[in-house]
Amino acid sequence: MAEAAKRFGKRVIAYPEEPIPVISSKDWIRNLSKSPRQDAIDYFKRLFPIFGWITRYNLGWLTGDVIAGVTVGIVLVPQSMSYAQIATLPPQYGLYSAFIGVLIYALFATSKDVSIGPVAVMSLTTSQILKYVNDRHPGEWSNPQIATTLSFICGFIVLGIGLLRLGWIVEFIPAPAVAGFMTGSAINIASGQVPGLMGISGFDTRASTYLVIIDTLKGLPRTKKDAAFGLTGLFALYAIRMTCDWAARRWPRRARTFFFISVLRNGFVIIVLTIASWLYCRHRKNAKGAYPIKILQTVPRGFQHVGSPPIDRNLLTALAPKMPVATIILLLEHISISKSFGRINGYKIDPNQELIAIGVTNTIGSVFNAYPATGSFSRSALKSKSGVRTPLGGMFSAIVVIVALYGLTPAFFWIPSAGLSAVIIHAVADLVTKPPQAFAFWRVSPLEFLIWAAAVLVTVFTTIEDGIYVSICASAALLLAPDVSREVFLPLRANNVVNPQVRVEPPAPGVVIYRFEESTLYPNCSHMNRVLVDYVKEHTRRGKDMSQVSLADRQWNDPGPPRGAKSETEENLSKPLLHAIVLDFSTVSQIDTTAVQALIDTRNEIERWTDRPVEFHFATILSPWIRRALVAGGFGTGRGASANLREIAPVYAYRDSYDDAHDAAAENADWSFDQSLQPSA
Numbered sequence: 001m002a003e004a005a006k007r008f009g010k011r012v013i014a015y016p017e018e019p020i021p022v023i024s025s026k027d028w029i030r031n032l033s034k035s036p037r038q039d040a041i042d043y044f045k046r047l048f049p050i051f052g053w054i055t056r057y058n059l060g061w062l063t064g065d066v067i068a069g070v071t072v073g074i075v076l077v078p079q080s081m082s083y084a085q086i087a088t089l090p091p092q093y094g095l096y097s098a099f100i101g102v103l104i105y106a107l108f109a110t111s112k113d114v115s116i117g118p119v120a121v122m123s124l125t126t127s128q129i130l131k132y133v134n135d136r137h138p139g140e141w142s143n144p145q146i147a148t149t150l151s152f153i154c155g156f157i158v159l160g161i162g163l164l165r166l167g168w169i170v171e172f173i174p175a176p177a178v179a180g181f182m183t184g185s186a187i188n189i190a191s192g193q194v195p196g197l198m199g200i201s202g203f204d205t206r207a208s209t210y211l212v213i214i215d216t217l218k219g220l221p222r223t224k225k226d227a228a229f230g231l232t233g234l235f236a237l238y239a240i241r242m243t244c245d246w247a248a249r250r251w252p253r254r255a256r257t258f259f260f261i262s263v264l265r266n267g268f269v270i271i272v273l274t275i276a277s278w279l280y281c282r283h284r285k286n287a288k289g290a291y292p293i294k295i296l297q298t299v300p301r302g303f304q305h306v307g308s309p310p311i312d313r314n315l316l317t318a319l320a321p322k323m324p325v326a327t328i329i330l331l332l333e334h335i336s337i338s339k340s341f342g343r344i345n346g347y348k349i350d351p352n353q354e355l356i357a358i359g360v361t362n363t364i365g366s367v368f369n370a371y372p373a374t375g376s377f378s379r380s381a382l383k384s385k386s387g388v389r390t391p392l393g394g395m396f397s398a399i400v401v402i403v404a405l406y407g408l409t410p411a412f413f414w415i416p417s418a419g420l421s422a423v424i425i426h427a428v429a430d431l432v433t434k435p436p437q438a439f440a441f442w443r444v445s446p447l448e449f450l451i452w453a454a455a456v457l458v459t460v461f462t463t464i465e466d467g468i469y470v471s472i473c474a475s476a477a478l479l480l481a482p483d484v485s486r487e488v489f490l491p492l493r494a495n496n497v498v499n500p501q502v503r504v505e506p507p508a509p510g511v512v513i514y515r516f517e518e519s520t521l522y523p524n525c526s527h528m529n530r531v532l533v534d535y536v537k538e539h540t541r542r543g544k545d546m547s548q549v550s551l552a553d554r555q556w557n558d559p560g561p562p563r564g565a566k567s568e569t570e571e572n573l574s575k576p577l578l579h580a581i582v583l584d585f586s587t588v589s590q591i592d593t594t595a596v597q598a599l600i601d602t603r604n605e606i607e608r609w610t611d612r613p614v615e616f617h618f619a620t621i622l623s624p625w626i627r628r629a630l631v632a633g634g635f636g637t638g639r640g641a642s643a644n645l646r647e648i649a650p651v652y653a654y655r656d657s658y659d660d661a662h663d664a665a666a667e668n669a670d671w672s673f674d675q676s677l678q679p680s681a
Contacts, residue, residue, distance in 0.1 A: 046353060050107050053390065053556045060552025061389040066396050068388035069102075071263060072115050072379050073400025076102070078270045079379070079427060080401070081296070081412070082420040083118035085196075086189060087126040087371055088206075089143055091412065092299050092405070094118045097151075097370040099401040101361055102394035108357035109391035110350045112556055113341040114334065115379035116361055116394070120428045121185045122372050124192070125329055125464055126150065129322045131206055137318055144369060145310050150319060150326060151373075152309045152366035157327050159359025167351030170335045173328075174522035174594045176441050177471035178336055179433050180452040184209075184459025184467050186431035189424065191216070196421035197234065199224030199294065209460040226293045229277065230418030233269050237426040240265040263382055266423055273419040274411060281414065296420075299412040302405060309366040325465040326372065334358050334375035340647070341384050343601045346608050347557055348530075378427055390556040443632035444593045445625070447478055478592075479521060509576035512536060515584035522594035529598040532581075533605050540578040543611025545569055578610050586620035596633040597647065603635075 045051070076098050084094030101116030129150060130143050161167065191212045192205040200219040205212055244262035248255040281291045335351055342349045362372055383393060433452070441449040451474045459467030507513050514532050518524070546554075547569045606614055616635060621627050631637060 046350065047356065048107065049110050049350075049353060049557075050391070052559070054392075056551055056556075056559065057390070057392070058552045060550075061392075061556065064387040064389035065393035068383050068386035069393040069396025070400055071260065071386045072102075072383045072393070073397035074264060074267045075379060075382060076115070076117055076397055076401060077404045077408075078266050078420070078423055079376075080118045081299075081415070082423045082427075083120060083123040084371075085417065085420050086120060086123035086192070086424060087118070087147065088130055089126075089147055089371060090299070091296055092304070092409075093144060093147065093369060093371055095401060095405050096303065096368050097365060097373040099398055099405065100365040100368050100370050101373040102401070103398040104361045104364055105357050106391045106394040108353065108360055109394075110348075110353045110357075110557070111338040111342060112347075112388055112391050112393065113345060113380050113384040114338050114354075114375045115383050115397065116334075116358070117373050117376055117379065118371070119333060119374055119376045120189050120424065120431070121182065121333065121464065122326075122329055122374055124185060124189050125326055126371055127206055128463060128465070129319065129326065132322060133315075133318045137314075141310075141312070141315055144371075146315065146319070147371035148309045148366050148369050149311065149315055151362045151371050152311070153316065153319065153323060154326050154330050154372050155359045155362025155364075155366065157323070157359075158331050158355050159363060161331070162352045162355030162357075162359055165352045167335075167355050170331060170351060171523050171526055172476070173332055173472055174448070174451075174475050174592060175597060176448040176452040176593055177455055177468075177475050178332060179437065179441075180455025180471050181459050181464060181467040182431050183433045183452075184456045185464050186428040187456075187460055188212075188464065189428045193421040193424045195219065196294075197227065197230035197418050197425065199226030199230070199418060208462060224293070226416065226418040229273050229293060229416040230422050233273050233419045233422035234425060236269050236272075237265055237422060240268070259385065263386070266426075270415060270419055270423065274415050277416045277419075278414040294417040296412055296415045296417065299409045301409045303368055306368055322465070325468055328468055329464070330358060330362070330372060330374050331355055333377075337375045337377050337380050341380055343604065343647070345384060346605065347555055378430060440632060441593055444591075444596050444629040448593050451475055451478065475522070479523070507582075510540070510579040511582065512540070512578065512580075513582045513584065515586070516588050519588050519590040520595040520598070521590060521592050525595040525598035529602045529605075532602055533609075536578060536581075536606050537609055539575060540610070541575040542572050542609055545572070578606070578614055580615040580617060581606070582617045582619060584619050585622065585626065588626060589622055591626050591629050593629075596629050599630075599635070600633050600647065 077095070080094035080098035081091035082094070084091045084097075087093070098117040101118075105114070105116040126147055130146050133141070133146050134143075161169070188209045191209050194216050195201065195203075195205055195212075198216075198220070200216060200222050202219065202222070203212075203215040207215075241262055244258040248258040251258075277293065277295055281293065281295065284292050334354060338349045338354050339351075358374060362370070365371075365373060433456075438449065438452065441452050451471055454474060455467050455471035458470045512532075512535065514535075516528065520528055603614070603616060618630060618635065621630075627636075
């Protein structure tokens with residue numbers, strides 16, 4: 001009776017008491033998958049994303065893919081041979097890695113822009129691993145055997161990470177840490193190639209960077225005739241690039257023509273130096289069979305010794321201590337650039353699927369004697385700006401490589417090694433963090449700037465491996481430090497009881513309010529970005545009428561509305577226009593560079609969806625450091641939408657005349673505060 005009266009009273013008074021739900025382990029397991037069978041089918045469909053768009057392939061896409069693929073292939077051939085030189089492998093192994101990389105990746109890719117193949121940092125890491133194994137097991141295995149086994153094991157590990165859907169682990173390495181060891185690695189690589197550029201020998205170019213620089217300066221009196229070819233090639237590469245940049249600004253209507261002239265500079269310089277080398281060396285062979293300058297000499301035609309990689313248990317044991325750093329570099333470089341070009345070109349990548357693509361590429365590549373390959377910053381930028389439309393563009397790059405491998409190897413005999421060193425130095429110079437980028441780290445978070453600086457210094461004075469570990473550990477310490485000494489605030493009054501008289505009004509149509517539940521940092525910012533963007537796309541109107549866009553002009557991963565669904569125009573017009581987004585920062589006590597970049601990505605993706613500027617307002621900002629970081633990211637500065645940043649501090653700053661000069665706005669920005677950044681009451 002008493003219980004019934006209590007229930008009646010609660011209904012009359014409308015007391016908002018609810019039973020506390022009890023959750024068991026079975027409930028947790030059940031919530032992991034609502035439909036296991038359908039989830040399994042979707043899982044296997046995601047393994048081959050090519051089947052989702054290949055049936056819509058058309059002539060418009062083919063044209064862009066052919067132009068971009070051939071352009072990248074022309075650059076890929078000399079670069080791959082140059083990077084094999086960094087890895088202390090014969091040049092043909094670079095071509096093997098290049099061919100398999102661009103060929104296999106197209107089948108598994110979720111990014112149309114990324115170009116897989118030999119890269120500078122992975123090549124340097126490979127050379128250091130080869131030296132490590134040879135020092136402890138001299139003469140037991142050849143360098144190609146070690147490199148091929150390394151490719152197989154790294155590929156197998158990364159493939160396993162992707163298949164298990166553990167791609168989220170890459171979120172635990174923030175942008176400043178990546179930029180730091182990339183900068184240190186670039187300095188390491190460039191300093192190691194200067195002796196080859198000048199023809200200086202007699203010391204270990206794989207030692208710590210500062211030792212290589214000292215030994216190079218001591219060896220300048222021993223400079224040989226190779227310097228004439230190396231310095232000329234390096235000067236020509238920069239001269240062509242700078243001239244094309246100037247010409248594109250002078251005649252903007254012909255900017256695309258000058259862009260393609262500029263990107264062919266590597267091939268042009270190597271051809272000219274090869275002809276000069278042939279003219280100079282062909283009649284100057286001494287009695288010992290040596291030429292006056294160092295040249296590649298015989299490059300075997302086609303693939304050699306195709307078959308299963310030599311899996312030796314002793315070799316695996318010898319490689320084990322170096323596997324973590326090789327795997328980290330393999331996946332980190334690739335995910336960094338695929339995310340970067342995804343945000344620039346307006347599409348989302350699947351990190352798990354990208355890891356599967358890298359894993360399969362390296363595992364199969366080991367059958368063809370390839371050494372570890374991953375995404376290339378420079379070639380991916382070139383591929384993007386050349387107008388690639390789908391991942392199939394890599395197939396046409398593979399055709400160029402296979403033509404070179406089977407038809408041009410006799411000409412490779414006369415390529416001067418100093419010319420390849422010039423190509424390497426020219427390529428890795430863009431990996432060095434520019435002063436505006438480093439200053440951006442400082443503006444967002446001085447502590448993250450210190451992490452970047454520490455990664456650079458440790459990499460330069462020790463090894464890439466130490467630089468990576470130091471940057472990751474320092475980032476983890478920065479993430480965990482605030483949790484050790486949290487301040488505790490005691491409320492003056494309890495507000496836990498819901499007042500039924502208070503009516504909560506929803507925001508007006510076209511206004512989205514997003515409340516963060518905790519600080520936004522590099523491990524969780526991608527999830528927050530995805531949730532907000534997906535909500536906007538689901539509940540607000542798209543600015544561009546896609547029903548009038550032809551299939552050839554759509555993104556390769558945009559299939560359009562499914563059959564039987566309402567027309568795109570009808571469904572789109574039923575949604576409100578998005579006018580403003582309000583971000584509640586009342587629970588955000590900390591923000592970092594990667595999180596600011598995620599907010600920039602959110603703004604760019606949303607404005608790309610709405611096809612018009614959208615206001616961003618920030619409520620209850622708790623700290624002036626958070627406000628400073630947001631201003632550094634271009635929020636609350638009073639600038640127009642056209643001047644908004646795309647990247648606050650890109651890991652890779654590939655610049656030429658054909659780029660949008662978006663960072664010029666950042667350098668000349670008025671860093672005054674706007675009212676939208678003032679804390680709300």
